[in-house]
Amino acid sequence: MSDLAAMTAVLPASERKAESAPELPVDIDAVLAALPGAALVADLRGRVLRTSGAATGLGVIRNDVIHPAELIRLLADVSRDGQVRELEFQTRRPLPGKGRLELKARVGRLNEQALLILVEDLSESRRVDAVRRDFVANVSHELKTPVGALSLLAEAVQAANDDPDAIKHFAGRMQVEAARLTNLVQDLIDLSRLQGDEPLGHAETLHVDHVVAEAIDATRLLAGAKEIEVFSGGRNGLVVLGVDDQLAMALRNLLANAISYSPPRTRIGVATRQTEDAVEISVTDQGIGIPAQDLERIFERFYRVDPARSRMTGGTGLGLSLVKHICRNHGGDVTVWSVEGEGSTFTLRLPTLADARELVVPSELGQEESSS
Secondary structure, three states, X not given: XXXXXXXXXXXXXXXXXXXXXXOOOOOHHHHHHHOOOEEEEEEOOOEEEEEOHHHHHOOOEEOOEEOOHHHHHHHHXXXXXXXXXXXXXXXEOOOOOOOEEEEEEEXXXXXXXXXXEEEEEOHHHHHXXXXXXXXXXXXXXXXXXXXXXXXXXXXXXXXXXXXXXXHHHHHHHHHHHHHHHHHHHHHHHHHHHHOOOOHHHHOEEEEHHHHHHHHHHHOHHHHXXXXXXXXXXXXXXXXXXXXXXXXXXXXXXXXXXXXXXXXXXXXXXXXXXXXXXXXXXXXXXXXXXXXHHHOOOOOXXXXXXXXXXXXXXXXXXXXXXXXXXXXXXXXXXXXXXXXXXXXXXXXXXXXXXXXHHHHHOOHHHHHHHHHO
């Protein structure tokens, strides 16, 4: 049975006979355009008479007739008694989109011959809610591990009060777990601060050589402990628009990651170059590499290719997510190339100075540079 036939079948017989076009307010189009979300006007048989532009992409209209069966039944109920009703339902996303949309419809009579239908797309808010729930669950899990370890170690210290060697051993383990907890909390603070930040609004001209030197110096002790040589090369004198501590943090995280997943006595290179549309900073290691199936997910929060190894290295699972946020907040991106057993190359791609200025349109920045 077609949508129109189904709609007609559930309407009262007196209403099925109404074939003349319903009379609508002369300013109905302006009203629909002013309403939030998607708005439609349909006759009592579900035939669409007017629609706002937002309604066409929600998959609720097919051949100028209200389409989803749930919505058709809702219209029929409102047509019978005139009571305003609401309904949440799913419908297939119109091509070329994939998946399903989660929608909320509110239907009421516009007059005796027409219905007003307001449709709200809940898909994004539901997705955000799901991400938030997953994030809270992941944070709770990640915090539970070091806190639980500290509790057990404290009990062990208490039980070994007459064994100085055991106390020293357990105290060292407690320091490791406390450091892991501190790193996790700091990464969470950094990630929260970066989300919603617009660094280009308070950016300054930065010398890439300085950012690279700062990041290498910050990871020198970590590299030295594994006898890993970190060297830099490429084009000197490049400049970008950004926030120094954020870009240094991104590069620091990439270097720390490369060191953690590289064998002792290997080399890590930091290379800089400029293309037509970007300034690139690449970190290349001779480490264990990343499986192909994991490459698309490594920038997700708390995603780990090898959870056991991450626990050994003290990783929080947030480092690459921080890198991604910093790059995108600066109008750029981060890419990765990797082969298992050979190593990986992570590349920060930042807008050129001219492109970055166009992204910001900063009048204050222009005035400062012209006066300097």
